[in-house]
Amino acid sequence: MKWQNTLENQGLTYCDLHQVTAEFGADLATLPYSIRVLLESVARNRDEEITDDIIRTLAHWQAQAPVGVVPFKPARVVLQDFTGVPAVVDLAAMRDATVKLGGDAQAINPEIPVTLVVDHSVQVDYAGSPQALAFNTKREFERNHERYQFLKWAQQSFKDFEVVPPETGIIHQVNIEKLSDVILKKEVKGEVQVFPDTLQGTDSHTTMINGLGVLGWGVGGIEAEAAILGEASYFPMPEVIGVEFTGALPKGTTATDLALAVTELLRKENVVGKFVEYFGTGYQKLSLADRATIANMAPEYGATCGFCPIDEETLNYLRITGRSPELIQLVADYTKTNGLFYDPNTIPTYTKVIQLDLNTIQPSLAGPKRPQDRITLANVAEDFTNSVTAPVGPKGFGLPVAELTKTAPLHWPEDTTPKASPETMKTGDLVLAAITSCTNTSNPFVMISAGLLAKKAVEKGLQVPPYVKTSLSPGSRIVTTYLEDSGLLPYLEQLGFYNVGYGCTTCIGNSGPLSDTVSEAIESENLLVSSVLSGNRNFEGRIHPLIKANYLASPPLVVAYALAGTVTKDLTQEPLGTDAQGKPVYLADLQPSVEEVQKVIDQYVGPEAYQETYAHIFDANKRWNEIETSADDCFAWDESSTYIANPPFFTELTKDLPKPEPLRNLTVLAKLADSVTTDHISPAGNIAIDSPAGRFLKERQVAPKDFNSYGSRRGNHDIMMRGTFANIRLQNQLVPGSSGGVTKYQPTGETISIFDAAMQYQNDGTGTIVLAGKDYGMGSSRDWAAKGTQLLGVKVVLAESFERIHRSNLAMMGIIPLQYLPGENAETLGLTGEEYFDVALPENPEVGQLVTVTATKDGQSQTFQTRLRFDAPADIRYWRHQGILPMVIRKKFN
Structure with missing residues (x-):
């Protein structure tokens, strides 16, 4: 390793950033901390592809106009089970393909450590009862036995592959509380190297780890597979937006309120595809749990990551969570020696600095359809009322004024208690109140605040209306531990917030x-x-198909709204209910003070609890341990399985490069508006009975009660192909007024499912194209949004702009992302979606070049220019190989 140095008195070697920058005449102190971590990675991994020129460019990072690409090799990869299962399925399929071509199955193995956390499977079938956890867990294992059996095989067959079993916690919370050591050790050629922990994860909220000063972000399963197999991830040199926090959070506010304010602010600043880095006097006053909450929300404000430099608070968090004194000392020594420890006296050079005074943060919610649409608590009721009649869009439902007074009868069973159940529900009533998601459950302050608020509510005799489904999904077992030890859990349970399972729910x-x-x-x-x-x-259609207005809030406000039973009350002015004497009880009467919350944290949240909770993270689950499977090199596929299937990505794979097909007479499969999310493209929720996927399952004798979710069936391409563009809220402009996965089949003009149309186009030998608006693919980093698009036969996606992860995933599947030039879109060009498209992609395309597109309708043609969104040379290689996975296999033979 060039630029090697030895950590004083510890016999450990490291890549010295001071030496790197000195050699290239750069100034380390001017570089943002996140760029320093990238520089260390590329310098340490220097090889034939990662050249001195690349390292020099990064060392001389240009804040205002970054140039070049970064070949990033993360130190490890984390997978959650929804996205992780298909990634492992692909690895298993790659072993089969390698063997078929005459290679060795063991050539396909992780090159870096991989951890999969089973956290997305549990569903809240049962809630509001002491039996909820046991019931949901039992159903989880029944539903997912095939998936879990497959993962047990992978755990035993692949090297450097670990599985955190169900009932442990959510991937991002487990990652920050246990999996990350911040600074890693690795033996290389007889020497022990130390270097920063960096990672990619198959979930967009992998960004949470940045709260710990660990650089990482979400990628599609395809990109994660490439990293697992030793391939660098190429992305454009990022801009880094500095966010300077001043002041301190006022009493009565939480990290959730700050995260929603940051999301609103940075969405307006358009930080999509950029790094965000926090600093300032206010930054140093934030607890690490607060930083993690903000970092977790990076996908919601559109950034690649929200980086929090390592400082004394980082070391303090490592102590609290039970890390060893030796590790904590190593983190301190290494980061201080190598220029990675936060220096408040030296501000790096940023592309732009945005200031936020923490004193201005107010209690808030976000909704009713997007996380960036923040509403102060005092304005929620009015905002909801306005949204009912506002035009259809992110802030409107487009309904008549009469909707505001609409009611619906409640026909309770005769044995329902309490007897005084309301007989009607009205517009705006709350039917679901969930304390969920690692965004907040990882933060003891907000969880204990919720417990203390519940305690005061119970003591005043308040109850949650019976039409509200309440649930508590702890992000890890440590949450249950401190809520039990502090005596607060019973109060949450009395309000219906029983533990329903450890997962995202x-x-x-x-x-x-x-x-x-x-x-x-x-x-x-x-x-x-x-x-x-x-x-x-809280995207539309995501939370529950019957609930159209969904709001994000802190855990204590979730409890408060559950008590109120509606979002039409102003909780700052109107009572949540009445006490035993009939007196009104207000939110202000229940809110705990900062001192009350901190007292509980100081007493019950400490290293002993974390150490005990995580002592047997990989082997504590008895049900998991009892699953039987083989450890053969190749997986024994069960052709009758509706969960795990050998995907068709390698059916026609050859050792030689295929010849690109001309892009002519492409037919529009879907014409979509702005803000189409990966939820729209590849839903994770329920499978509708009358959907193509539902029909497929019924044909295989699967009862509707056993359909499970799209997310749980991501290991089966037949399901996922049929689920692509199947979201009930998708609006395809080819079928005006429609909602759901339907399209117009151009040859006949009939309206059919997108899946059926795609299959007919493939049978006809017709390639297809998708037209889209701004921010196409925003949301979770779902690999199937790209995989399914490819399997449907889509050759090109033409959009006004792309969310970073989805654009990358499309390129990695060999799909061509094209972008309208500024000021142009389907409307300005007069495109109806009934045209046929020719795309003049050169035989040897270049990064970001202009590509001519010709649209023809009724014999009339128009030609316009688009931008090829191949953002790095690697994208071109993926396209030539028809995807990154075939490319990796071919490299094994060269």
């Missing part, structure tokens, strides 16, 4: 069914009802 769309009484009431009048959850996503 409501935040990922696994909210489970509402009661029959509530569902029937909503459907009888098509009632506009609401939910409040402590999650990070």
Whole structure:
């Protein structure tokens, strides 16, 4: 290793950033901390592809106009089970393909450590009861036995591959509380190297780890697979936006309120695809849990990451969470020696600095459809009322004024208690209140605040209306531990917030069914009802198909709204309910003070609890340990399985490069508007009975009650192809007024499912194209949004702009991302979606070049220029190989 130095008195070698920058005449102190971490990575991994020129460019990072690309090799990869299962399925399929071409199955193995955390499977089938956890867990293992068996095989067959079993916690919370050591050790050629922990994860909220000063972000499963197999991830040299925090959070506010304010602010600043880095006097006053909350929300404000430099608070958090004194000392020594420890007296050079005074933060929610649409608590009721009649869009439902007074009857079973259940529900009533998502459950301050608020509410005799489904999904077992030890859990339970399972649950769309009484009431009048959850996503159709208005809030506000039973109350002015004497009880009467919360934290949140909780992280689950499977090199596929199937990506794979096909007469499969998310493209929630995927399962004798979710069936391409563009809220402009995965089949003009149309186009030998608006693919980093698009036969996606992860995933699947030139889009060009498209892609395309597109309709043609969104030379290589996975296999033979 060039630029090697030895850590004083420890016999450990490291890549010396002072030497690197000195050799190239650069100034380390001017570089943002996140860029320093990137520089260390590329310098340490210097090889034939990572040249001195690349390292020089990064050392001389240009704040105002960054140039070049970064070949990033993360130190490790984390997978959650929804996205991790298909990634492992692909690795298993690659072993089969390698063997078929005459190679060795063991050639396909992780090159770096990989950890998969089973956290997305549990669904809230049962809630509001002491039996909820046991019931949901039992159902989880019943539903997912095939998936879990496959993962056990992978755990035993692949090297450097670990699985954190179900009932442990959410990937990002487990990652920050246990998996990351911040600074890693590795033996290389007889010497022990130390270097920063860096990672990529198959979930967009991998960014949470940046709260710990660890650089990482979410990627599609395809890109993660490439990293696992030793391939560098290429991305454009990032701009770095510095966010300077001043002041301090006022009493009565939480990290959730700050995260929502940051999300609103940075969305307006358009930080999509950029690094964000926090600093300032206010930054140093934030706890690490608060920083993690903000870092977690990076996908919501659009940034690649929200980096929090390592400082004394980082070391303090490592102590609190039970890391060893030796590790803590290593983190301190290495980062201080190598220029990675935060220096408040020297501000790096940033592309732009945005200031935020923490004193201005107010209690807030976000909604009703997007996390960046922040509403101060005092304005929620008015904002909801306005949204009912506002035009259809992110802030409107487009309904008549009469909707505001609409009611629906509640027909409770005779044995329902309490007897005084309301007989009607009205517009805006809350039917779901969920304390969920690692965004907030990783933060003891907000969780204990929720517990203390619940305690005061119970002591005053308040109750949650029976039409509200309440649930508590701890992000890890440590949350249960400190809520139990502090005596606060029983108060949450008395309000219905029983533990329903350790997983993402409501935040990922696994909210489970509402009661029959509530569902029937909503459907009888098509009632506009609401939910409040402590999650990070509230996109339309994500939380529950019957709930159109969804709001993000801190855990204590989730409890408060559950008590209120509606979002039409102003909780700053109106009572949540009445006490035993009939006196009104206000939110202000229940809110705990900072001192009360901190007292509980100081007493019950400490290293002993964390050490005990995580002592047997990989082997504590008895059900998991009892699963039987083989450890053969190649997986024994079960052709009858509707969960795990050998994907067709390598059916026609050859050792030689295929010849590109001309892009002529492409037909529009879907014409979409702005802000189409990966939820729209590849939903993770329930599988509708009458959908193509539902019909496929029924044909295989799977009962609707056993359909499970799209997310849980991501290991089966037949399901996922049929689920592509199948979201019930998708609006395809080829079929005006439609909602759901339908399109117009151009040859006949009939309206059919997108899947059926795609299959007919493939049978006809017709390639297809998708037209889209701004921010196409925003949201979770779902690999199937790209995989499914490829398997449907889509050759090109033409959009006004792309979210970073999805653009990368499209390129990695060999799909061509094209972008309209500034000021142009389908409307300005007069494109209806009924045209046929020719794309004049050169035989040897270049990064970011202009590409001519010709659209023809009724014999009339128009030609316009687009920008090729191949952002790095690697994208071109993926396209030539028809995807990154075939490329990796071919490299094994060269």
